[in-house]
């Protein structure tokens with residue numbers, strides 16, 4: 001079902017500060033920064049030879065990322081894997097008894113259909129599926 005690792009989502013307090021580490025010191029290339037005010041979210045995409053790091057910064061107290069950072073001080077938030085057909089993947093996971101956060105795919109930060117699986121069904125790892 002899974003084709004490859006698309007990106008690792010990392011929750012940060014400040015994208016500006018996190019770029020000092022990921023871009024300036026570790027040498028990942030910054031592809032773009034996207035503001036998503038409707039989700040109280042700012043996202044930076046860094047490329048590392050085809051795998052991406054997605055830095056997530058909450059821009060309001062109601063954002064799930066802000067809550068995550070407040071509770072845990074930031075860190076790995078989710079893993080995203082590519083699938084070729086997200087509707088089929090969600091149907092088959094549901095048949096296997098995997099709990100889904102999104103029963104239907106929605107449009108993700110990069111414009112592709114995405115859906116999250118419930119961490120209670122995945123050993124506490126938040127998994128995002130993205131159709132490529």
Ligand code: CO
Nearest residue numbers: 009054080128
């Ligand atoms: Co993601």
